[in-house]
Amino acid sequence: MRTKKKKEAAVVSLCHFFAMAATHWEDSVKSLKGVILDMCGVLYDAGEDGGSPIPGSVEAVRRLKASDLQLRFCTNETQATREEFVAKLQRMGFDISVSEVFSPAPAAVAVLKERGLRPHLLVYDGVVPEFDSVEKANPNCVVIGDAAEKFSYQNLNDAFRVLMGLEKPVLFSLGRGKYYKEDDGLKLDVGVYMKALEYACDIEAEVIGKPDPMFFQKVLDDMGIQSHQTLMIGDDLVNDVGGAQHCGMKGVQVRTGKYRPSDEKHPTVTADGYVDNLAEAVDTILKLRGQ
Amino acid sequence: MRTKKKKEAAVVSLCHFFAMAATHWEDSVKSLKGVILDMCGVLYDAGEDGGSPIPGSVEAVRRLKASDLQLRFCTNETQATREEFVAKLQRMGFDISVSEVFSPAPAAVAVLKERGLRPHLLVYDGVVPEFDSVEKANPNCVVIGDAAEKFSYQNLNDAFRVLMGLEKPVLFSLGRGKYYKEDDGLKLDVGVYMKALEYACDIEAEVIGKPDPMFFQKVLDDMGIQSHQTLMIGDDLVNDVGGAQHCGMKGVQVRTGKYRPSDEKHPTVTADGYVDNLAEAVDTILKLRGQ
Numbered sequence: 001m002r003t004k005k006k007k008e009a010a011v012v013s014l015c016h017f018f019a020m021a022a023t024h025w026e027d028s029v030k031s032l033k034g035v036i037l038d039m040c041g042v043l044y045d046a047g048e049d050g051g052s053p054i055p056g057s058v059e060a061v062r063r064l065k066a067s068d069l070q071l072r073f074c075t076n077e078t079q080a081t082r083e084e085f086v087a088k089l090q091r092m093g094f095d096i097s098v099s100e101v102f103s104p105a106p107a108a109v110a111v112l113k114e115r116g117l118r119p120h121l122l123v124y125d126g127v128v129p130e131f132d133s134v135e136k137a138n139p140n141c142v143v144i145g146d147a148a149e150k151f152s153y154q155n156l157n158d159a160f161r162v163l164m165g166l167e168k169p170v171l172f173s174l175g176r177g178k179y180y181k182e183d184d185g186l187k188l189d190v191g192v193y194m195k196a197l198e199y200a201c202d203i204e205a206e207v208i209g210k211p212d213p214m215f216f217q218k219v220l221d222d223m224g225i226q227s228h229q230t231l232m233i234g235d236d237l238v239n240d241v242g243g244a245q246h247c248g249m250k251g252v253q254v255r256t257g258k259y260r261p262s263d264e265k266h267p268t269v270t271a272d273g274y275v276d277n278l279a280e281a282v283d284t285i286l287k288l289r290g291q
Numbered sequence: 292m293r294t295k296k297k298k299e300a301a302v303v304s305l306c307h308f309f310a311m312a313a314t315h316w317e318d319s320v321k322s323l324k325g326v327i328l329d330m331c332g333v334l335y336d337a338g339e340d341g342g343s344p345i346p347g348s349v350e351a352v353r354r355l356k357a358s359d360l361q362l363r364f365c366t367n368e369t370q371a372t373r374e375e376f377v378a379k380l381q382r383m384g385f386d387i388s389v390s391e392v393f394s395p396a397p398a399a400v401a402v403l404k405e406r407g408l409r410p411h412l413l414v415y416d417g418v419v420p421e422f423d424s425v426e427k428a429n430p431n432c433v434v435i436g437d438a439a440e441k442f443s444y445q446n447l448n449d450a451f452r453v454l455m456g457l458e459k460p461v462l463f464s465l466g467r468g469k470y471y472k473e474d475d476g477l478k479l480d481v482g483v484y485m486k487a488l489e490y491a492c493d494i495e496a497e498v499i500g501k502p503d504p505m506f507f508q509k510v511l512d513d514m515g516i517q518s519h520q521t522l523m524i525g526d527d528l529v530n531d532v533g534g535a536q537h538c539g540m541k542g543v544q545v546r547t548g549k550y551r552p553s554d555e556k557h558p559t560v561t562a563d564g565y566v567d568n569l570a571e572a573v574d575t576i577l578k579l580r581g582q
Contacts, residue, residue: 153442157479160470164477178491179451186455188448188491195490196483200469 025231025250025273029288033225034070036216036244037061038234039101040077040180041257042278043094047183050088054256056279058093063282065095067291070223073101074216074232076175076209076239078145078190080126082106102219104174104209105130108143111208117170119143120162122155122193141170144197146177146190156193163201171197175209177239181258210236211243220247233281235259242269254278316522316541316564320579324516325361327507327535328352329525330392331368331471332548333569334385338474341379345547347570349384354573356386358582361514364392365507365523367466367500367530369436369481371417373397393510395465395500396421399434402499408461410434411453413446413484432461435488437468437481447484454492462488466500468530472549501527502534511538524572526550533560545569 037043043061044051064071073096077085082105086098105127112119118135121128123145131143142159163169177189194205209215220227227248234240235257244251253263253271256278264274275281328334334352335342355362364387368376373396377389396418403410409426412419414436422434433450454460468480485496500506511518518539525531526548535542544550544562547569555565566572 147444149444151444151447153438153440153479156442156483157477160479160483161476164470178493179455185452186448188444188451188487192447192451192487192491196479196487199486200479200483202469 025252025271026284026288028228028231028250028272029285031229032069032231032285032289033229034072034220034223034231035064035285036072036074036219036230036232036249037064037278038210038232038236038240039073039075039089041235041259042233042254043073043089044092045183045257046180051092051183053092053094054277056277060278060282061094061096063286067286067289069285070225071100072219072223074210074219075101075103076146076177076190077103078105078127078174078209079124079148081130084126102215102222104215105145107215107218108172108174108208109134111172112141112143117141119172120159121145122147122150122159123174124148124150140166141172142197143172143174144190144193145174146180147193148187151188151193156196160197160200163197163203169201169203171201171203171205173205173207173209175239176205176207176211177236179258180236186258210234210239211246213243213247216244216247216249231285233275233278237263237266237269237271241271245269245272252281254281316543316562317575317579319519319522319541319563320576322520323360323522323576323580324520325363325511325514325522326355326576327363327365327510327521327523327540328355328569329501329523329527329531330364330366330380332526332550333524333545334364334380335383336474336548337471342383342474344383344385345568347568351569351573352385352387354577358577358580360576361516362391363510363514365501365510366392366394367437367468367481368394369396369418369465369500370415370439372421375417393506393513395506396436398506398509399463399465399499400425402463403432403434408432410463411450412436413438413441413450414465415439415441431457432463433488434463434465435481435484436465437471438484439478442479442484447487451488451491454488454494460492460494462492462494462496464496464498464500466530467496467498467502468527470549477549501525501530502537504534504538507535507538507540522576524566524569528554528557528560528562532562536560536563543572545572 043057044053082103089096118139120139120142173194176191179186179189230249232244232249232251235254241251241253250272252273255276334348335344373394380387409430411430411433464485467482470477470480521540523535523540523542526545532542532544541563543564546567
């Protein structure tokens with residue numbers, strides 16, 4: 001019972017910390033050394049034709065790059081290889097390179113090789129080449145990504161049968177997002193199918209991508225800075241903002257992409273700040289830093 | 292804290308009750324007044340061609356009907372109308388009529404009409420006629436059944452968008468099963484997609500069908516007997532056996548259908564007995580009753 005009380009107290013103080021943190025993101029701007037940007041919903045809106053940049057975002061990235069802040073991009077995008085994805089962003093006008101982008105598929109490949117696992121893949125066709133170097137015959141785990149239309153009943157059932165055939169089923173989910181926004185409306189994300197397979201097989205998936213702290217830590221390591229010196233800007237309150245806060249970063253939500261007004265009254269996650277879009281966030285940051 | 296302790300004590304005594312109940316199902320056979328049979332996995336195995344009867348089950352149903360016990364059938368089947376479903380069983384040789392069969396779709400129709408709800412349906416084509424009498428324009432709730440191949444990404448996303456467009460999303464799930472067995476292997480059931488939508492929309496579904504106590508109660512009311520006078524026989528440990536036990540009935544699991552040996556070591560549900568198949572269960576019951 002004592003342990004339970006301690007845990008409850010810890011949760012309360014954690015919630016208190018988050019509540020305290022809210023509304024003060026501007027106060028920490030001067031001590032920032034780096035910024036991490038989510039991509040879909042912050043830089044661009046996804047769509048059938050590849051999507052289009054959110055007004056002001058191309059210029060905002062250019063201004064951040066010209067500042068003294070480090071900049072990285074962190075996405076749970078798993079519909080294309082990182083190379084193709086970055087090329088798309090470059091065509092939209094963004095100043096961005098592959099080495100600045102952190103996405104789940106390359107991180108998953110590293111984990112699979114480290115643990116000698118052979119995946120059954122349920123991912124979008126475009127991201128399959130990321131797994132070229134991984135042995136896939138006689139699978140002993142399942143990897144799911146944002147497979148979109150490939151999440152057919154047949155394909156989900158095939159993944160389910162692989163898991164049920166394993167003595168100790170291992171499921172990796174490239175992110176745990178609920179949905180994202182495309183031009184024509186909201187679309188179900190990988191987390192929804194992760195929950196489906198978790199329930200079907202009575203297992204818990206290992207998440208690779210945001211909000212996994214290890215995933216964020218790799219970005220911080222690459223910049224060589226500490227979490228309290230870093231600001232995350234995203235449109236996903238739970239996975240971007242909450243995930244970053246959980247690691248000790250500040251988290252700001254943009255009112256673009258999948259943002260919904262109800263996010264600002266979320267029962268467990270309160271952003272350190274809300275801005276209308278990336279342009280406003282960058283404008284505020286650079287003004288406060290006198291740049 | 293006191294309430295929590297009381298709750299914990301209640302859970303412990305409930306678990307104790309279930310543990311006590313186990314292994315003694317034969318002791319209660321003489322006081323039985325009725326039997327409820329699950330259908331798929333107990334009477335027949337499903338399959339592409341409509342399935343085939345499990346050896347001994349046709350004769351077992353005939354013997355039960357000739358005894359002094361009441362008999363009802365209780366299924367979460369939602370791939371056909373009750374009429375078509377019963378006709379299929381009759382073609383297999385079962386002595387069964389529509390009025391003896393309890394299935395979720397007619398129960399759902401009653402709930403929808405009672406609450407003035409207009410459903411967006413994500414169900415198998417074959418069961419759609421059950422909902423003919425229900426207004427469906429401008430939907431203000433979603434009903435999902437075992438839609439099998441109709442659980443495409445597009446269809447699940449459409450149901451998700453309907454829910455997200457409602458001020459207070461209402462989701463009905465016709466059962467909460469994880470999977471069932473067809474001739475060619477295990478197949479994902481409606482509960483998996485219920486969990487997917489619950490997670491996506493941050494809601495809790497209302498389950499219509501086993502193991503919902505109200506669903507079992509309607510069967511008991513129809514027989515005019517009490518739960519402690521009733522035995523449920525099913526292949527689904529959680530939904531058939533656990534659900535029935537939760538209502539005060541005895542629950543026996545058959546080792547046919549979706550049964551897996553690991554069921555006999557389930558962490559929270561222990562059947563009152565295990566039998567190889569329905570024929571063995573009926574043989575035991577009738578012998579102990581001297582019939």
